[in-house]
Amino acid sequence: MASASLFADLAGLQDQLRGMWRYRRPALIVAWIVALAAWGGVFLIPNKYEATAKIFVNTGTTLSHATEGISLSDDISDQIQQVSAMLLGNPQLRKVANETNLMAGAITQQQQQDVVDTLRKNIVLSADVNKQADRKSRVTLFTLSYKNTNRERAIRVVDRLLNDFVEGSLTGRSRGSQRAEQFLTQQIAEYGRRLSATEQQLAHFKKQNIGLVPGEQGDAFSQLQQDHTALMKLKASLFVAQRKRDELQRELRSGQQFTANGPGSTSPPTVGGAALDTEQQIAADQQRLDQMLLKYTDQYPDVIALKQTIKALKAREREQMAAAQKGDVGAASSLGLTANPVFQQLEEQYNAEQVEVAAIQQQVSDLKNEIAGLKGRIGAAPKVQAEYARLTRNYQVTKKQYDALLGRLDSTRLGQQAASTGLVDFQVIDPPSAKFTPVAPKRRLLILGAFILALGAGIGVAFLLHLLTPVFVSSRQLAEVTGLTVLGTVSMAWADTHRSESRRSVFRYAFWAAGLFVLAVGLLVLQGHISNVVGELRT
Numbered sequence: 001m002a003s004a005s006l007f008a009d010l011a012g013l014q015d016q017l018r019g020m021w022r023y024r025r026p027a028l029i030v031a032w033i034v035a036l037a038a039w040g041g042v043f044l045i046p047n048k049y050e051a052t053a054k055i056f057v058n059t060g061t062t063l064s065h066a067t068e069g070i071s072l073s074d075d076i077s078d079q080i081q082q083v084s085a086m087l088l089g090n091p092q093l094r095k096v097a098n099e100t101n102l103m104a105g106a107i108t109q110q111q112q113q114d115v116v117d118t119l120r121k122n123i124v125l126s127a128d129v130n131k132q133a134d135r136k137s138r139v140t141l142f143t144l145s146y147k148n149t150n151r152e153r154a155i156r157v158v159d160r161l162l163n164d165f166v167e168g169s170l171t172g173r174s175r176g177s178q179r180a181e182q183f184l185t186q187q188i189a190e191y192g193r194r195l196s197a198t199e200q201q202l203a204h205f206k207k208q209n210i211g212l213v214p215g216e217q218g219d220a221f222s223q224l225q226q227d228h229t230a231l232m233k234l235k236a237s238l239f240v241a242q243r244k245r246d247e248l249q250r251e252l253r254s255g256q257q258f259t260a261n262g263p264g265s266t267s268p269p270t271v272g273g274a275a276l277d278t279e280q281q282i283a284a285d286q287q288r289l290d291q292m293l294l295k296y297t298d299q300y301p302d303v304i305a306l307k308q309t310i311k312a313l314k315a316r317e318r319e320q321m322a323a324a325q326k327g328d329v330g331a332a333s334s335l336g337l338t339a340n341p342v343f344q345q346l347e348e349q350y351n352a353e354q355v356e357v358a359a360i361q362q363q364v365s366d367l368k369n370e371i372a373g374l375k376g377r378i379g380a381a382p383k384v385q386a387e388y389a390r391l392t393r394n395y396q397v398t399k400k401q402y403d404a405l406l407g408r409l410d411s412t413r414l415g416q417q418a419a420s421t422g423l424v425d426f427q428v429i430d431p432p433s434a435k436f437t438p439v440a441p442k443r444r445l446l447i448l449g450a451f452i453l454a455l456g457a458g459i460g461v462a463f464l465l466h467l468l469t470p471v472f473v474s475s476r477q478l479a480e481v482t483g484l485t486v487l488g489t490v491s492m493a494w495a496d497t498h499r500s501e502s503r504r505s506v507f508r509y510a511f512w513a514a515g516l517f518v519l520a521v522g523l524l525v526l527q528g529h530i531s532n533v534v535g536e537l538r539t
Contacts, residue, residue, distance in 0.1 A: 031458030038450030047438035051154035245353040
């Protein structure tokens with residue numbers, strides 16, 4: 001089934017070719033006309049010469065490594081790309097066109113813009129980047145090319161563009177650093193004013209909300225909790241200090257303030273006991289009185305006087321004992337008593353504990369007042385803390401930006417000094433030059449294309465005429481169109497003269513068809529020979 005369909009398609013194609021063969025002469029004429037016109041146009045296209053220049057750019061110099069991280073932009077290749085984009089801008093291309101006389105004859109603005117657009121279209125700037133293993137040093141080979149019908153003019157254009165490229169790469173970074181320095185200086189002044197204003201706001205807010213602003217000890221809630229904990233510790237310390245003081249007071253009450261100072265004393269007498277000096281005097285007087293009573297009566301004047309003396313001594317003893325009990329050192333000395341060191345030490349400890357208790361009581365009182373004040377202001381604490389957090393955040397952000405801008409400014413100034421020394425190494429590998437052989441148009445391809453176009457035009461004309469005046473060229477085609485069965489065909493009988501004329505016609509047709517092919521081949525050979533000769537003469 002498939003083979004029958006393929007056979008039918010091939011038979012139909014054969015019928016179409018037979019129908020087109022009837023118009024082979026008009027087709028050949030059209031092919032000749034189109035070929036001659038196209039070949040004439042090909043040879044009228046002016047030659048274009050391409051001027052090229054190659055420049056080696058090394059951004060991985062020793063100085064660039066030494067200044068890495070201190071300049072505004074470590075990737076110098078970005079700067080070169082910016083210069084490349086500027087090189088193809090309208091102002092720069094207009095300048096080049098004026099300097100190379102490309103603007104000659106362009107009077108109106110539109111004509112001048114057309115010249116600039118044509119110049120941009122014919123300029124090609126390519127880069128071959130060799131990125132080394134450290135991913136920092138870049139070695140770039142730039143190729144700059146331009147096509148023009150005038151070889152010398154093409155070379156001048158490339159030379160002018162090459163100079164602008166190198167100068168722009170060297171000076172562009174310096175100009176960029178200067179603009180960056182000016183911009184950073186302005187921004188630093190602005191952020192300095194912001195920072196000062198933020199610091200003043202923060203200080204004023206802290207002054208107005210003392211005790212509520214979060215500090216090293218936390219916020220107001222944390223401070224209140226800490227104060228409660230500290231109050232409990234102070235109360236515990238106060239209880240311990242009071243117990244110690246009361247114990248010392250009890251020991252003082254039962255202790256001995258003075259001790260006996262007489263010889264042979266083994267144990268200190270109590271303060272309430274008889275003092276040794278006065279008691280000895282009384283004992284001596286009493287002994288004398290007893291001796292006198294053995295001789296005399298109670299009415300004897302000496303006896304009466306001695307009794308009165310003993311009585312006075314006893315009264316004085318009682319007064320001195322009372323004064324000694326109150327801490328009178330003179331009375332105790334007159335009684336022959338000395339201060340008890342143990343009692344003095346207890347008394348010193350008692351006084352110290354009294355001071356400690358008073359200090360802790362004052363601390364407890366102050367802490368209670370502070371807690372009461374915090375409780376009174378604790379309602380406004382969340383709002384104060386939120387506002388404080390906002391002011392602190394603004395201050396930190398402003399401070400961070402300010403410090404970053406200062407660092408950038410220092411880096412920019414240092415980078416500018418390094419750039420003036422030379423961060424990029426430029427080497428012209430191939431100076432601007434152009435071959436004497438034109439790079440365009442590709443005449444061989446155009447000649448071959450014109451020949452193919454002519455053949456296509458001839459075939460198209462024959463097919464169009466066949467469609468306009470169709471005929472039946474086979475019995476099969478007649479059967480398909482009419483739907484009737486063709487029983488047979490009758491061939492035409494040609495006269496000898498007609499056969500001779502038909503052979504001559506075929507010969508002429510073959511001659512002109514072959515002539516068109518030979519002419520195409522001859523033009524291809526001739527074009528190659530001319531190009532070789534011109535190249536040899538130029539060299």
